[in-house]
Amino acid sequence: MLYGVEHLATSVLLILGHSGCGAVKAAMAPHADLDGPIKAEIDGIVVPTRKPGANDADALTEAVLANVHDQVRAATARFADRVREGRLVIVGAVYDFRNDLKQGYGRVTVVNVNGTSDPAAITAFTKAVEK
Numbered sequence: 051m052l053y054g055v056e057h058l059a060t061s062v063l064l065i066l067g068h069s070g071c072g073a074v075k076a077a078m079a080p081h082a083d084l085d086g087p088i089k090a091e092i093d094g095i096v097v098p099t100r101k102p103g104a105n106d107a108d109a110l111t112e113a114v115l116a117n118v119h120d121q122v123r124a125a126t127a128r129f130a131d132r133v134r135e136g137r138l139v140i141v142g143a144v145y146d147f148r149n150d151l152k153q154g155y156g157r158v159t160v161v162n163v164n165g166t167s168d169p170a171a172i173t174a175f176t177k178a179v180e181k
Contacts, residue, residue: 067118069148
């Protein structure tokens with residue numbers, strides 16, 4: 051990621067999560083007994099508090115979305131100057147091969163652009179990109 055942004059001056063950074071992510075699922079469960087490097091990766095995944103009454107599938111979907119948002123937040127902070135100057139757009143999306151987001155099987159759904167998840171802003175962005 052750093053090489054692409056800082057050395058190749060890419061103008062778009064795509065952070066792509068996916069439905070049913072095993073790493074996110076592992077972060078939601080006790081994982082103190084995992085090997086050091088794996089545990090360190092899992093510990094870096096931010097998962098939201100499970101909503102009361104949420105089933106396992108819905109809780110995992112919310113956690114996948116939260117992880118994408120967190121990764122966009124971190125990248126936006128890291129590359130704030132480039133984003134502010136309009137030299138970089140950071141896009142967070144989910145490849146939904148299970149249709150957990152109810153947008154269709156195998157769809158890539160944009161959920162965050164430069165730190166905003168406002169539906170109107172996301173729609174405006176995706177319409178602009180489609181042209």
